[in-house]
Structure formats: structure tokens, C-alpha cells
Amino acid sequence: MGDDEPLEIERAIILDEENPLKNIDTRSNQVPINSELDKYIYGCSQALSAISSAVDKVKISIIMLENSRDLLPKDSPYNEAEHIEYAIENYFIRSSCLYDRCLIFTVKLLDLGVANESVTHNVVVTNEHVKNNGLCKALKRISKACKEFSTERNKIIHHGSYNDESFLTVSAVHKANQLSVSNGAEPPFGQDVIDHFTNKAIEEKKVNFNAHLDKIQGEVHGFFIKALPVYISMKEIRRRM
Template structure:
């Protein structure tokens, strides 16, 4: 955890500190611009935290034992393998989208979430003034290795990595052959070993990739926290 999470989400001036539950509804007293600003920053930062947690969980699920526990005789493991790999990549890549939204909130730019993009923020005068564009570019670079794969998954509904294609194809063929009364293409124990090895490799690969994103993210946090205090002071002075 980075100190920014406690500094913003647990900000003593936050309306969260006086939140009330009324008839099953959470009520917040955000009656001034400072309160609205704190809540907006808190929500967007919490979204990054949630995205990181989901990405970690998705990577953790790339586990052979978990795969064995959710597959049955009527379902091919290939579909589950593809689902787990695709989900982990999409989760990891979604982090940067939330970083851009958070930066927009910190700078109080008022840009809608739908309009935010990398070029818009990295060329923004305020982002440049506070040195945020360099940190954003670093996070973007950390995400670049899998950006093409992410687009392939989303737009073509298929993770096209060659090894995964071979693995899922042989699993499908093996299952179809057994259902048709034919022989196995590869011994089940050997195929299981290959599957386990692939999942462990992919799990380690994505875990390291996620660590790199988190390191770049923390560097942004170090620079952006003083900006948060700066904008709070401006709003408090109004």
C-alpha cells in the first residue's frame, strides 16, 4: 500500500468521516467544492486500488489446481485456460485507464471519463507543470508489452499467443477423439504436465509485468500527492 491511499481516502477533511447510513442508503455531506473534490479523488483512487486487486487475483487464478477444480468431463479445459489468460490480461491493462481518470480528478480538469485519453493528459499544461506527464508516460510504457494482446482479446475474442493456441487445440482434439471412441493424441499425464508448466510460466510472466506497473504507479503517487494538497489549498481559500 502507498501512503497516498491513506492520505486521500482517509483524509480527515473527507465527507467520508461524517458519513451516515439512513434507510439503507449512505449519505455524504459534500456541500462544498472542497468536499466534492476530495470525494472525486477518493473514488478514482479507490478504483485503481480495486483494479490492482482484481488484476492480482486474476493472475493468481492461473493455477493448475484451480483449473482442475472448475473443469469437468463435459467441458474442455481449453475454454477455461483461454478465459483465465484473457481475463488476467484485460484486468491488468484496465489499470492505466483508471490512472488517467485519477490524474484528471487530481488536476480538477473536469474532463469526462469517456473523453480522457493518454495524449490528452500528457500534453495538458497542468500535467506538464507538475511533472505528471513523465510519470504517466512511464506507466503507459509499462503497459505497452501487452497492449496489442489486449486489443486482440477484446476485438477478436481470442488470445492468439502461439503456445496457447497449440495447447488449447491439442486439448480440444484429444477430448473430441475420446468422445468419438478414438485414441488420445498425447498421454493425459504428459498433457497435464504441459498445461501446468504453461500456466505457471504465464502466471510468473504476468506477475512480473504487474509488479512493473505497480512500481511505475507508485512513482506517480509520489509526485501527485503534493498536487492533491495544492488543489485542496486552492479550494479551501475560495
């Protein structure tokens, strides 16, 4: 994922020598699907790539948070706190969505025939094929890790903004300075005060988010260990079809 070495399951599926993606028609952008095996390998590789991409986007959201003060667009109508808040919200949403990608991959892995838009936690973990292949516990562990910030994520989705008591001071000092400048007055807070509260808030969130992402990745990797033998077995079944 990202600049890391490919995981064993990524080498086995995405880099599979039999992946029909290797034979894509560059003129039509069509991937030749000529058998059930082609369809299976390609479906699994797409779904697995989506997990890798989702993890990378979570990492990017942390990088955006860490560098949010430096990345502030020139002449932006929004203050620093609002840009930082956006980066925090982005992390909550991105990290919670990662589990959905794991569910979709499970559906492709076991060829359950469920459309992506119909894939839910209950549909997958109650499926007998998922249970029989020993994937339920691993999926539930990923779900638990991804839901650690579910309260914050739901506030953003349903109420439109992030609201954290620990961040209110940062928002307040930035807003006070912004309004004062807009009103032609001297800002009430010096740069040293702004830097103190802002850098402290960013560092605290960065530490928490990195620890959370490590936990999620640990659970995802555990799931991958169980999923790889399933892929190998299912692939051979499709080869005989």
C-alpha cells in the same frame, strides 16, 4: 492494495479525516457534499480507490490462472485449455485498463473538469496543468508498462480470442482428448502428457505476468510520489474557496 499496507497516498486521500465518505448517510447511501473541498476530496478518493481496485483485479487474474485447473467447474462444457485461455485473456484486458484509471485520477487530482468518458491519453498528457505539475513523464511510463501486452489485448478485443503459438499445443492436446471422449473413444493423450504441457504453459505465463505487474506497480508508485504533494496543495486551495 489488497492485503498490503496502505500506501502513503491512500492514507492521505482515501483515509483523509476530512473525507465526506466518513459521514455517509446509511439510510439513503448519500455522501454529504457541502463544499468544494468535500467534492474534491471525495472525487480524488473515488478515483484513487479505482486504481487500487484495478491492481487487485490484475492480481486476481494471475491467481485465477495459477489455479485454473483446480477451479474448473464440474460438468463444464469447456476443456481446461479454454479455462486457462480465459484467465490469460482476463490478465491482458485487466492490466491494460489500469492506465485509464490513472488518467481519470489525474483529472480528479488537478480538477480538470473532464468527464470520465472523455478522458484519453492525449487529453491528459497535453494538458498544461499536468505538465506544470510534473506528472506527464510518470504517466507516460505507466502507459508504456501497461501497453506491453497491447498486441495480445487488441487481438482479443477485435478478433474475439487469444492466439499464441506457444499455447497452441496445449489447446490442441486438450481439444483432441475432449473430442475423443465426446465421440466415445479413448483419449489419445495420457494424463502425464496433459499435465506436462498444461503446467508448463501456466507457469510460464504466471512468471511473465508477475514480472509485468511488478513493473506496472513500480511505475504507479512513482506516479503516486509525485501526485501526493499535488493533492495536498490542491486541497488547501479548495479549502479557501
